[in-house]
Amino acid sequence: MGRPVPTPQSLDFTALRQHLLDRRAELLDLSRTDRSGPVHIEIDATATGQALRQGELADQALALSRHDRHLEELQRIDHALERMEQGTYGRCLVCDDDIAAARLASDPAVVTCLSCAGHHP
Numbered sequence: 001m002g003r004p005v006p007t008p009q010s011l012d013f014t015a016l017r018q019h020l021l022d023r024r025a026e027l028l029d030l031s032r033t034d035r036s037g038p039v040h041i042e043i044d045a046t047a048t049g050q051a052l053r054q055g056e057l058a059d060q061a062l063a064l065s066r067h068d069r070h071l072e073e074l075q076r077i078d079h080a081l082e083r084m085e086q087g088t089y090g091r092c093l094v095c096d097d098d099i100a101a102a103r104l105a106s107d108p109a110v111v112t113c114l115s116c117a118g119h120h121p
């Protein structure tokens with residue numbers, strides 16, 4: 001860190017980075033409202049306890065899958081920010097080609113070029 005981020009293309013990294021940071025903050029907010037209180041699934045060893053908790057577990061599973069999607073996007077964003085730090089942002093993870101600026105503008109967290117995205121959706 002501390003060193004300037006190289007810009008291999010004429011991309012406005014500052015704007016993309018800000019976009020990622022905004023989305024990141026939004027997702028962190030969403031993940032807080034995904035559930036009331038911290039995720040807390042207890043494995044109750046008794047049969048009675050398990051029966052009582054069935055419905056609750058189903059609710060939590062739903063909240064968790066939504067939460068997982070948010071976490072997944074957060075990871076993509078974190079990864080993109082990390083790649084900006086390392087100077088590898090904007091390059092395809094698969095073929096190492098430059099990712100089209102328009103593609104990055106529509107999804108700044110994207111990690112593959114258009115042709116590779118066909119193989120790695």
Ligand SMILES: [Zn+2]
Pocket residue numbers: 092093094095096097112113114115116117
């Ligand atoms: Zn590629």
